[in-house]
Amino acid sequence: MKEGKEKGDKKLIDAIVQDYETDEVLMLAHMDEEALRLSKETGIAHYWSRSRKKLWRKGEISGNEQLIQAIFIDCDEDAVLLKVKQIGGACHMGYRSCFYRKITGEIVGEKVFEPEEAYGSEGEK
Amino acid sequence: MKEGKEKGDKKLIDAIVQDYETDEVLMLAHMDEEALRLSKETGIAHYWSRSRKKLWRKGEISGNEQLIQAIFIDCDEDAVLLKVKQIGGACHMGYRSCFYRKITGEIVGEKVFEPEEAYGSEGEK
Numbered sequence: 001m002k003e004g005k006e007k008g009d010k011k012l013i014d015a016i017v018q019d020y021e022t023d024e025v026l027m028l029a030h031m032d033e034e035a036l037r038l039s040k041e042t043g044i045a046h047y048w049s050r051s052r053k054k055l056w057r058k059g060e061i062s063g064n065e066q067l068i069q070a071i072f073i074d075c076d077e078d079a080v081l082l083k084v085k086q087i088g089g090a091c092h093m094g095y096r097s098c099f100y101r102k103i104t105g106e107i108v109g110e111k112v113f114e115p116e117e118a119y120g121s122e123g124e125k
Numbered sequence: 126m127k128e129g130k131e132k133g134d135k136k137l138i139d140a141i142v143q144d145y146e147t148d149e150v151l152m153l154a155h156m157d158e159e160a161l162r163l164s165k166e167t168g169i170a171h172y173w174s175r176s177r178k179k180l181w182r183k184g185e186i187s188g189n190e191q192l193i194q195a196i197f198i199d200c201d202e203d204a205v206l207l208k209v210k211q212i213g214g215a216c217h218m219g220y221r222s223c224f225y226r227k228i229t230g231e232i233v234g235e236k237v238f239e240p241e242e243a244y245g246s247e248g249e250k
Contacts, residue, residue, distance in 0.1 A: 014153055016141050023148035028139055028204045040228070072224040072233075075216050079153045081224040091200050099197040099206040103165070108197075 012048055013078050017090065020069040020083035026090035027098040029058075031080070043068050045082060062118040064088035089113050137173055138203050142215065145194040145208035151215035152223040154183075156205070168193050170207060187243040189213035214238050 029047040038046040045066035059065030066084035089112040100109025154172040170191035184190030191209035214237040225234025
């Protein structure tokens with residue numbers, strides 16, 4: 001795989017996450033080499049958190065895991081597309097998708113859980 | 126909008142592009158402030174090319190424009206989702222989507238044009 005964006009010494013690729021049944025785009029995350037390897041080996045989505053600077057298994061706190069059904073790679077080999085079965089919601093704000101707002105601010109997404117109950121005070125993105 | 130990834134002094138956000146009718150994910154690109162402004166004002170997708178370090182109107186050479194039907198923004202405000210009417214194909218390799226391969230290498234996408242005819246020798250991404 002070609003090297004993607006750099007963040008310090010860390011090479012990251014973009015990961016678009018899409019519901020495998022409805023085709024709704026759920027979120028955008030980033031992967032280092034280890035996150036991609038673990039995602040492929042376990043079938044559960046792993047990412048690199050740019051804000052927390054650590055490997056992150058989606059749902060490790062909330063239980064909102066993503067079960068990978070297929071992985072596609074783009075022409076430039078610096079982005080992947082995951083088709084997943086999303087448990088609960090993808091967004092740490094409690095919505096099914098992180099793209100729950102139009103750019104005008106209008107909320108159009110579906111809230112499916114309460115962040116405080118899922119994450120406690122710690123939060124997870 | 127919050128600042129996204131930095132590339133030198135350039136603040137970029139990610140832009141996921143999705144077919145507004147079929148929900149197929151077509152490509153991932155990046156936008157600076159001007160690209161987002163022009164996209165909103167004209168209704169035609171504009172991006173920042175990281176490789177060519179310049180503003181880029183998708184389809185400016187090939188004619189494969191993206192007519193924006195809706196723009197969504199994510200929870201962290203560092204990524205947008207464009208729902209577009211894609212003229213021709215999104216991928217500079219001639220496919221409808223840049224994600225025309227499984228990560229195993231198997232080609233699953235639909236080739237809809239010949240890159241040489243669309244771009245000549247110059248190429249466009």
